[in-house]
Amino acid sequence: MKKIDSLMKLPYRIEIIPDMEEGGYVIHCPELPGCLSSGESVEEAYENIMEAKKEWFESAIEEGITIPEPDSLQQYSGQFKLRIPKSLHRALAMHAKQEGISMNQYCLYLLSKQEGIEIK
Secondary structure, eight states: OHHHHHHHHSOOOOEEEEOTTTOSEEEEOTTSTTOEEEESSHHHHHHHHHHHHHHHHHHHHHHTOOOOOOOOGGGOOSOOOOOOOHHHHHHHHHHHHHHTSOHHHHHHHHHHTSTTOOOO
16 A cells, blocks of 8 residues: 555656547546546546545456556657758748747747647
C-alpha cells in the first residue's frame, strides 16, 4: 500500500476533454496506457481519474507491468532545429519584422495559435 501511496504522489499528467456529444468530461493519464475515466463535472471527473489511477497502479503491480515514470519538462531543452526552404525563411523573417518581433517569437506565436497546442 505504501508503494501505491508513493506512486499517487508522482506528477503524472492528467488531460480533461469535454465530451461534446454525450456531455460531461473524459479524463485520462497519457503516461499510463488505458488509465481513463469520465464525469459529469470537472470535479467528478478528477475524483474518478484519481480512483482509476490507483486501480491502474494496483493492477500493474499485481500483473508485474512496468510502471512508467512521469514525463518531465526537464528532459526538454525548449529548442529544436528545423530546416525550411529559403523562401519560407524570408517570408517568416519579413512578417516578424513587420510585427516588430524576432523571428523566433513570431514562429512561437504561429505554432501556439494552432488548434490543440497549449503552452504552459
